[in-house]
Amino acid sequence: MGYSMVETGRTGQTERTGIVLDAKCLLHDPGPNHPESSKRLAVLMNAMQSAPMKKLQLVSLDLRDASIEEIERVHTAAYVERLERARGRRQIIDPDTMAGPRSFEAAVRAAGCAISATEAVARGDVRNAFALVRPPGHHARPDIGMGFCLFNNVAIAARHAQATLGMRRIAIVDFDVHHGNGTQEAFYADPSVLYVSTHQAMHFPGTGELEETGEGAGVGRTLNIPLMAGHGDREYDAIYGGLIARVLEQYRPDLILVSAGFDIFEADSYGGMQVSLTGIVQIAGHLKMTADQVCDGRLVFVLEGGYHLGGLGEGVQACLQVLTGYRPVRESRGPLMGLPLGDGIQAVAIAQRFFTL
Numbered sequence: 228m229g230y231s232m233v234e235t236g237r238t239g240q241t242e243r244t245g246i247v248l249d250a251k252c253l254l255h256d257p258g259p260n261h262p263e264s265s266k267r268l269a270v271l272m273n274a275m276q277s278a279p280m281k282k283l284q285l286v287s288l289d290l291r292d293a294s295i296e297e298i299e300r301v302h303t304a305a306y307v308e309r310l311e312r313a314r315g316r317r318q319i320i321d322p323d324t325m326a327g328p329r330s331f332e333a334a335v336r337a338a339g340c341a342i343s344a345t346e347a348v349a350r351g352d353v354r355n356a357f358a359l360v361r362p363p364g365h366h367a368r369p370d371i372g373m374g375f376c377l378f379n380n381v382a383i384a385a386r387h388a389q390a391t392l393g394m395r396r397i398a399i400v401d402f403d404v405h406h407g408n409g410t411q412e413a414f415y416a417d418p419s420v421l422y423v424s425t426h427q428a429m430h431f432p433g434t435g436e437l438e439e440t441g442e443g444a445g446v447g448r449t450l451n452i453p454l455m456a457g458h459g460d461r462e463y464d465a466i467y468g469g470l471i472a473r474v475l476e477q478y479r480p481d482l483i484l485v486s487a488g489f490d491i492f493e494a495d496s497y498g499g500m501q502v503s504l505t506g507i508v509q510i511a512g513h514l515k516m517t518a519d520q521v522c523d524g525r526l527v528f529v530l531e532g533g534y535h536l537g538g539l540g541e542g543v544q545a546c547l548q549v550l551t552g553y554r555p556v557r558e559s560r561g562p563l564m565g566l567p568l569g570d571g572i573q574a575v576a577i578a579q580r581f582f583t584l
Contacts, residue, residue, distance in 0.1 A: 242355075243286055243352070243353040244285055244354065244355055244547065244551045245287075245347045245356035245357070246285040246357055247289075247290065247340040247341075247343050247356065248271065248275060248287075248359045249336055249340055251332060251333060252333050252336055252337050252361045252362075253268055253361075254333040255330045257362075258317075262375075262534045263363065265361075267361060270539060270540045271539070273540075274544055280544060282553070283547060283548065283553055285551070286347075286356075288344055288356060289347075290340065290343065291339040291342070292336050293335050293339040297338070297383060297387055298338060298378055300387070300390060301378075302367070302369050302370070302378060302379070303369055303370045306371060306372075310326060314329070314332075316328055321371070323373065323374055330362070330377060331377075333362060334362055337358075337360035337364070337377075337378065338384075340380075341360060341381060341383060341527070342383065344356035344357070345387060345484070346387075348482070348525050348527050349388060349392040349394060354524045354525075355526040355527065355528075356526075356528070357527075358384075360380060360530055362376060362378075363376050363530065364377070364378055364380035364382070364383075364410075364531065365381060365403060366405070366409045367409040368413075369409075369412065373432070374408075374432055375532075376409065379409045379410060381410055382410050384484060384527065385397045385414075388481075395481055396480045397480055398421040398475055398480035398483045399421070399423070400475075400484070401424040401425070401426070401486035402467075402488060402491060403487070403490060404426060404427045404490040404495070404499075404532065405427070405488065405498070406426040406432060406451070407424055407426075407435075407531075408432045408434040408435070410422055410486065411434065411439065414445065414448070415445055416443040417445050421478050423450045424452065425467075426452075426453055426454070427454060427456055428455050428570060429455075435453055436453065437451055437570060437574060438577070440580075447580065447581030451574070452471075452570065455570070457501055459503065460509065462571070464506065464509040464510075465561050465564055465571075466564065466571060467513040467514065468509070468557075470571075470574065470578060471513070471517075472516075474582050475517045476517065476520065478582070479522070480521065481525065482525045483517070483518045483525065483526045485528045487531055487546065488531035488532040489533025489539045489542040490533050491506075491507075492535055492542060495535040496534065496535065508549055508554060508556065511545065512549050514526060515550060516558065526550070528546060530543070563575055
Protein backbone atom coordinates (compact mmCIF):
# COMPACT_ATOMS: atom_id res chain seq x y z
CA MET A 228 0.00 0.00 0.00
CA GLY A 229 3.03 2.27 0.21
CA TYR A 230 2.52 4.00 3.55
CA SER A 231 5.20 5.90 5.48
CA MET A 232 4.72 7.99 8.60
CA VAL A 233 2.75 10.87 10.08
CA GLU A 234 3.37 13.82 12.34
CA THR A 235 1.34 13.69 15.53
CA GLY A 236 -1.27 16.32 16.26
CA ARG A 237 -0.33 16.54 19.94
CA THR A 238 3.44 16.68 20.19
CA GLY A 239 4.70 17.48 16.73
CA GLN A 240 6.84 14.34 16.87
CA THR A 241 6.64 11.58 14.30
CA GLU A 242 5.02 8.24 15.04
CA ARG A 243 5.44 5.26 12.77
CA THR A 244 2.37 3.04 12.85
CA GLY A 245 2.38 -0.21 10.91
CA ILE A 246 -0.55 -1.92 9.28
CA VAL A 247 -0.96 -5.48 8.02
CA LEU A 248 -3.89 -6.01 5.68
CA ASP A 249 -3.90 -8.93 3.27
CA ALA A 250 -6.51 -9.99 0.71
CA LYS A 251 -5.58 -13.61 1.43
CA CYS A 252 -7.62 -13.31 4.65
CA LEU A 253 -10.70 -12.93 2.44
CA LEU A 254 -10.37 -16.61 1.48
CA HIS A 255 -11.96 -17.82 4.71
CA ASP A 256 -15.58 -18.64 3.88
CA PRO A 257 -17.61 -19.83 6.86
CA GLY A 258 -20.75 -20.19 4.79
CA PRO A 259 -23.64 -18.05 3.55
CA ASN A 260 -25.08 -15.42 5.89
CA HIS A 261 -22.41 -16.01 8.49
CA PRO A 262 -21.68 -12.85 10.52
CA GLU A 263 -17.90 -13.35 10.27
CA SER A 264 -17.94 -12.81 6.52
CA SER A 265 -15.34 -11.45 4.13
CA LYS A 266 -17.37 -8.22 4.05
CA ARG A 267 -15.75 -7.31 7.37
CA LEU A 268 -12.31 -7.14 5.81
CA ALA A 269 -13.56 -5.67 2.53
CA VAL A 270 -15.00 -2.72 4.48
CA LEU A 271 -11.59 -2.12 6.05
CA MET A 272 -9.78 -2.39 2.73
CA ASN A 273 -12.06 0.27 1.28
CA ALA A 274 -11.60 2.46 4.35
CA MET A 275 -7.82 2.33 4.04
CA GLN A 276 -8.10 3.92 0.60
CA SER A 277 -10.05 6.91 1.93
CA ALA A 278 -8.47 10.34 2.11
CA PRO A 279 -8.39 10.45 5.95
CA MET A 280 -6.56 7.13 6.14
CA LYS A 281 -4.11 8.00 3.38
CA LYS A 282 -3.30 11.16 5.31
CA LEU A 283 -2.00 8.97 8.16
CA GLN A 284 0.68 7.51 5.87
CA LEU A 285 0.67 4.12 7.61
CA VAL A 286 3.63 1.79 7.18
CA SER A 287 2.69 -1.29 5.17
CA LEU A 288 4.29 -4.32 6.83
CA ASP A 289 5.43 -7.64 5.42
CA LEU A 290 2.81 -10.28 4.62
CA ARG A 291 3.56 -13.88 5.44
CA ASP A 292 2.08 -17.14 6.64
CA ALA A 293 2.71 -18.47 10.11
CA SER A 294 4.72 -21.67 10.02
CA ILE A 295 3.38 -24.88 11.50
CA GLU A 296 6.07 -24.64 14.17
CA GLU A 297 4.89 -21.15 15.13
CA ILE A 298 1.25 -22.23 15.29
CA GLU A 299 2.09 -25.32 17.34
CA ARG A 300 3.57 -23.17 20.09
CA VAL A 301 -0.10 -22.61 20.97
CA HIS A 302 -2.14 -25.31 19.23
CA THR A 303 -1.83 -29.07 19.31
CA ALA A 304 -0.37 -30.85 16.31
CA ALA A 305 -3.55 -32.93 16.03
CA TYR A 306 -5.75 -29.85 15.69
CA VAL A 307 -3.45 -28.17 13.18
CA GLU A 308 -3.36 -31.37 11.12
CA ARG A 309 -7.14 -31.63 11.24
CA LEU A 310 -7.57 -28.15 9.76
CA GLU A 311 -4.87 -28.72 7.15
CA ARG A 312 -6.47 -32.00 6.02
CA ALA A 313 -9.74 -30.13 5.42
CA ARG A 314 -8.24 -27.99 2.67
CA GLY A 315 -10.45 -28.06 -0.39
CA ARG A 316 -13.62 -28.95 1.48
CA ARG A 317 -15.85 -27.75 4.30
CA GLN A 318 -15.46 -28.85 7.89
CA ILE A 319 -17.69 -28.07 10.85
CA ILE A 320 -15.55 -27.10 13.83
CA ASP A 321 -18.44 -26.30 16.16
CA PRO A 322 -22.03 -25.07 15.63
CA ASP A 323 -20.79 -21.50 15.08
CA THR A 324 -17.51 -22.20 13.35
CA MET A 325 -16.96 -23.56 9.85
CA ALA A 326 -13.74 -24.06 7.91
CA GLY A 327 -14.25 -23.58 4.18
CA PRO A 328 -12.17 -24.93 1.30
CA ARG A 329 -9.48 -22.23 1.66
CA SER A 330 -9.91 -21.34 5.33
CA PHE A 331 -6.62 -22.97 6.32
CA GLU A 332 -4.79 -20.62 3.92
CA ALA A 333 -6.53 -17.61 5.44
CA ALA A 334 -5.95 -18.79 9.01
CA VAL A 335 -2.20 -19.32 8.63
CA ARG A 336 -1.95 -15.94 6.92
CA ALA A 337 -3.95 -14.23 9.72
CA ALA A 338 -1.61 -15.69 12.33
CA GLY A 339 1.41 -14.76 10.21
CA CYS A 340 0.19 -11.17 9.88
CA ALA A 341 -0.13 -10.90 13.67
CA ILE A 342 3.44 -12.18 13.92
CA SER A 343 4.63 -9.75 11.22
CA ALA A 344 3.14 -6.79 13.10
CA THR A 345 4.76 -7.98 16.33
CA GLU A 346 8.15 -8.43 14.66
CA ALA A 347 8.07 -4.92 13.19
CA VAL A 348 7.27 -3.38 16.57
CA ALA A 349 9.88 -5.49 18.37
CA ARG A 350 12.59 -4.50 15.85
CA GLY A 351 11.66 -0.83 16.14
CA ASP A 352 10.71 -0.55 12.47
CA VAL A 353 7.45 0.98 13.71
CA ARG A 354 6.37 2.17 17.13
CA ASN A 355 3.04 0.36 17.09
CA ALA A 356 0.92 -1.59 14.63
CA PHE A 357 -2.53 -2.94 13.77
CA ALA A 358 -3.02 -6.37 12.17
CA LEU A 359 -6.35 -6.30 10.33
CA VAL A 360 -6.96 -10.01 9.98
CA ARG A 361 -9.64 -12.66 9.79
CA PRO A 362 -10.62 -15.24 10.85
CA PRO A 363 -10.43 -13.87 14.40
CA GLY A 364 -8.69 -15.87 17.09
CA HIS A 365 -9.31 -15.28 20.78
CA HIS A 366 -11.85 -18.11 21.22
CA ALA A 367 -9.58 -20.70 19.58
CA ARG A 368 -8.42 -23.12 22.27
CA PRO A 369 -5.19 -25.10 22.03
CA ASP A 370 -6.95 -28.21 20.73
CA ILE A 371 -10.03 -26.84 18.93
CA GLY A 372 -11.42 -23.72 17.29
CA MET A 373 -14.72 -22.16 18.32
CA GLY A 374 -16.69 -18.93 18.27
CA PHE A 375 -15.78 -18.07 14.63
CA CYS A 376 -12.06 -18.55 15.46
CA LEU A 377 -9.63 -21.07 13.94
CA PHE A 378 -6.12 -20.18 15.18
CA ASN A 379 -5.47 -17.87 18.12
CA ASN A 380 -3.61 -15.07 16.38
CA VAL A 381 -2.76 -13.05 19.47
CA ALA A 382 -1.55 -16.06 21.44
CA ILE A 383 0.62 -17.21 18.53
CA ALA A 384 2.13 -13.72 18.26
CA ALA A 385 2.82 -13.66 22.00
CA ARG A 386 4.63 -16.99 21.96
CA HIS A 387 6.61 -15.92 18.89
CA ALA A 388 7.68 -12.74 20.67
CA GLN A 389 8.96 -14.77 23.59
CA ALA A 390 10.59 -17.51 21.53
CA THR A 391 12.42 -15.38 18.97
CA LEU A 392 12.18 -11.65 19.71
CA GLY A 393 13.61 -11.43 23.22
CA MET A 394 10.33 -10.41 24.84
CA ARG A 395 10.06 -12.04 28.27
CA ARG A 396 6.89 -10.53 29.70
CA ILE A 397 3.84 -10.03 27.49
CA ALA A 398 0.53 -8.39 28.36
CA ILE A 399 -2.58 -9.21 26.35
CA VAL A 400 -5.53 -6.85 26.76
CA ASP A 401 -8.86 -7.95 25.27
CA PHE A 402 -11.71 -5.45 24.82
CA ASP A 403 -13.94 -7.66 22.67
CA VAL A 404 -17.50 -7.96 24.01
CA HIS A 405 -16.91 -11.72 24.33
CA HIS A 406 -14.40 -13.24 26.73
CA GLY A 407 -11.29 -14.62 25.05
CA ASN A 408 -11.49 -18.08 26.57
CA GLY A 409 -8.90 -19.52 24.20
CA THR A 410 -6.32 -16.89 25.07
CA GLN A 411 -6.98 -17.32 28.77
CA GLU A 412 -6.59 -21.10 28.51
CA ALA A 413 -3.32 -20.83 26.59
CA PHE A 414 -1.64 -18.80 29.35
CA TYR A 415 -3.63 -19.67 32.47
CA ALA A 416 -0.66 -21.24 34.28
CA ASP A 417 2.03 -18.99 32.79
CA PRO A 418 3.25 -15.98 34.84
CA SER A 419 5.12 -14.57 31.83
CA VAL A 420 1.87 -13.58 30.08
CA LEU A 421 -0.68 -11.29 31.73
CA TYR A 422 -4.19 -11.60 30.29
CA VAL A 423 -6.70 -8.82 31.03
CA SER A 424 -10.22 -8.92 29.62
CA THR A 425 -13.24 -6.63 29.75
CA HIS A 426 -16.29 -8.43 28.41
CA GLN A 427 -20.03 -8.74 28.75
CA ALA A 428 -21.03 -10.87 31.72
CA MET A 429 -23.26 -13.91 31.18
CA HIS A 430 -22.56 -13.85 27.45
CA PHE A 431 -20.85 -16.24 25.03
CA PRO A 432 -18.69 -18.26 25.72
CA GLY A 433 -19.68 -18.32 29.41
CA THR A 434 -16.15 -17.96 30.79
CA GLY A 435 -14.28 -15.01 32.27
CA GLU A 436 -15.65 -14.93 35.79
CA LEU A 437 -14.03 -12.70 38.37
CA GLU A 438 -12.51 -15.61 40.29
CA GLU A 439 -10.73 -16.97 37.21
CA THR A 440 -7.31 -15.56 38.09
CA GLY A 441 -4.92 -18.25 36.86
CA GLU A 442 -3.53 -21.47 38.26
CA GLY A 443 -0.20 -22.71 39.58
CA ALA A 444 2.58 -20.27 38.81
CA GLY A 445 0.10 -18.22 36.78
CA VAL A 446 -2.16 -17.26 39.67
CA GLY A 447 -2.71 -13.52 39.56
CA ARG A 448 -1.81 -13.21 35.88
CA THR A 449 -5.40 -13.40 34.61
CA LEU A 450 -7.69 -10.45 35.35
CA ASN A 451 -11.29 -10.69 34.20
CA ILE A 452 -13.62 -7.70 34.36
CA PRO A 453 -17.09 -8.95 33.40
CA LEU A 454 -19.59 -6.12 32.93
CA MET A 455 -23.34 -6.22 32.66
CA ALA A 456 -24.84 -5.17 29.34
CA GLY A 457 -25.52 -1.48 28.90
CA HIS A 458 -22.19 -0.02 29.99
CA GLY A 459 -20.67 2.58 27.71
CA ASP A 460 -18.06 5.27 27.27
CA ARG A 461 -17.84 6.52 30.88
CA GLU A 462 -17.39 3.05 32.32
CA TYR A 463 -14.83 1.86 29.78
CA ASP A 464 -12.91 5.13 30.10
CA ALA A 465 -12.77 4.70 33.87
CA ILE A 466 -11.68 1.07 33.69
CA TYR A 467 -8.98 1.51 31.02
CA GLY A 468 -7.70 4.78 32.43
CA GLY A 469 -7.78 3.53 36.01
CA LEU A 470 -7.57 -0.15 36.91
CA ILE A 471 -6.09 -1.56 33.69
CA ALA A 472 -3.55 1.24 33.32
CA ARG A 473 -2.30 0.66 36.86
CA VAL A 474 -2.10 -3.11 36.47
CA LEU A 475 -0.07 -2.73 33.26
CA GLU A 476 2.18 -0.11 34.83
CA GLN A 477 2.98 -2.47 37.67
CA TYR A 478 3.38 -5.60 35.54
CA ARG A 479 5.67 -3.68 33.16
CA PRO A 480 5.48 -5.93 30.10
CA ASP A 481 8.00 -5.79 27.29
CA LEU A 482 5.11 -5.69 24.80
CA ILE A 483 1.35 -5.12 24.91
CA LEU A 484 -0.84 -7.06 22.51
CA VAL A 485 -4.49 -6.07 22.14
CA SER A 486 -7.38 -8.27 21.08
CA ALA A 487 -9.40 -5.50 19.49
CA GLY A 488 -13.06 -6.46 19.30
CA PHE A 489 -15.39 -3.80 17.95
CA ASP A 490 -18.54 -5.67 18.93
CA ILE A 491 -18.63 -3.43 22.02
CA PHE A 492 -19.93 -0.77 19.63
CA GLU A 493 -23.40 0.48 20.59
CA ALA A 494 -25.05 -0.61 17.33
CA ASP A 495 -23.52 -4.11 17.19
CA SER A 496 -26.22 -6.76 17.51
CA TYR A 497 -23.77 -9.39 18.81
CA GLY A 498 -23.29 -7.57 22.10
CA GLY A 499 -25.15 -5.39 24.53
CA MET A 500 -22.66 -2.64 25.28
CA GLN A 501 -23.17 1.05 24.53
CA VAL A 502 -19.69 2.16 23.54
CA SER A 503 -19.58 4.95 20.96
CA LEU A 504 -16.77 5.98 18.67
CA THR A 505 -15.64 8.34 21.43
CA GLY A 506 -15.37 5.38 23.79
CA ILE A 507 -13.25 3.45 21.30
CA VAL A 508 -10.91 6.43 21.06
CA GLN A 509 -10.64 6.57 24.85
CA ILE A 510 -9.78 2.87 25.12
CA ALA A 511 -7.14 3.09 22.39
CA GLY A 512 -5.76 6.27 23.92
CA HIS A 513 -5.33 4.76 27.37
CA LEU A 514 -3.61 1.68 25.92
CA LYS A 515 -1.26 3.78 23.78
CA MET A 516 -0.42 6.06 26.67
CA THR A 517 0.31 3.11 28.93
CA ALA A 518 2.49 1.43 26.30
CA ASP A 519 4.42 4.67 25.88
CA GLN A 520 5.08 4.71 29.62
CA VAL A 521 5.88 1.06 30.32
CA CYS A 522 7.32 -0.57 27.19
CA ASP A 523 8.66 2.18 24.93
CA GLY A 524 5.40 2.30 22.99
CA ARG A 525 5.49 -1.35 21.86
CA LEU A 526 1.81 -1.97 21.16
CA VAL A 527 0.15 -4.28 18.64
CA PHE A 528 -3.58 -4.35 17.96
CA VAL A 529 -4.98 -7.51 16.38
CA LEU A 530 -8.54 -7.52 15.04
CA GLU A 531 -11.07 -9.80 16.71
CA GLY A 532 -14.85 -9.27 16.51
CA GLY A 533 -17.07 -6.48 15.23
CA TYR A 534 -20.11 -7.30 13.12
CA HIS A 535 -21.75 -3.92 12.54
CA LEU A 536 -19.84 -2.98 9.41
CA GLY A 537 -20.14 0.75 9.93
CA GLY A 538 -19.02 0.53 13.55
CA LEU A 539 -16.16 -1.78 12.62
CA GLY A 540 -14.87 0.54 9.90
CA GLU A 541 -15.16 3.69 11.97
CA GLY A 542 -13.71 2.03 15.07
CA VAL A 543 -10.63 0.71 13.28
CA GLN A 544 -10.01 4.07 11.63
CA ALA A 545 -10.32 5.84 14.99
CA CYS A 546 -7.83 3.45 16.60
CA LEU A 547 -5.34 4.03 13.78
CA GLN A 548 -5.69 7.77 14.23
CA VAL A 549 -4.91 7.34 17.92
CA LEU A 550 -1.94 5.05 17.27
CA THR A 551 -0.37 7.52 14.84
CA GLY A 552 -0.99 10.42 17.19
CA TYR A 553 -3.16 12.15 14.60
CA ARG A 554 -6.09 12.08 17.03
CA PRO A 555 -4.96 13.52 20.38
CA VAL A 556 -5.96 11.74 23.60
CA ARG A 557 -6.13 12.90 27.18
CA GLU A 558 -2.88 12.54 29.10
CA SER A 559 -4.43 12.30 32.57
CA ARG A 560 -4.98 9.09 34.49
CA GLY A 561 -8.39 8.52 36.04
CA PRO A 562 -9.10 7.18 39.52
CA LEU A 563 -8.62 3.48 40.18
CA MET A 564 -12.12 2.73 39.00
CA GLY A 565 -14.05 5.95 39.16
CA LEU A 566 -17.58 4.63 38.95
CA PRO A 567 -19.69 2.20 41.04
CA LEU A 568 -19.67 -0.64 38.53
CA GLY A 569 -20.62 -3.69 40.58
CA ASP A 570 -18.39 -6.35 39.04
CA GLY A 571 -15.91 -3.64 38.11
CA ILE A 572 -15.44 -2.72 41.75
CA GLN A 573 -15.05 -6.40 42.60
CA ALA A 574 -12.37 -6.65 39.89
CA VAL A 575 -10.42 -3.93 41.69
CA ALA A 576 -10.56 -5.96 44.90
CA ILE A 577 -9.31 -9.06 43.10
CA ALA A 578 -6.52 -7.15 41.33
CA GLN A 579 -5.39 -5.82 44.68
CA ARG A 580 -4.63 -9.37 45.76
CA PHE A 581 -1.82 -9.47 43.22
CA PHE A 582 -0.88 -5.86 42.48
CA THR A 583 -0.16 -2.83 44.65
CA LEU A 584 -2.69 -0.38 43.25
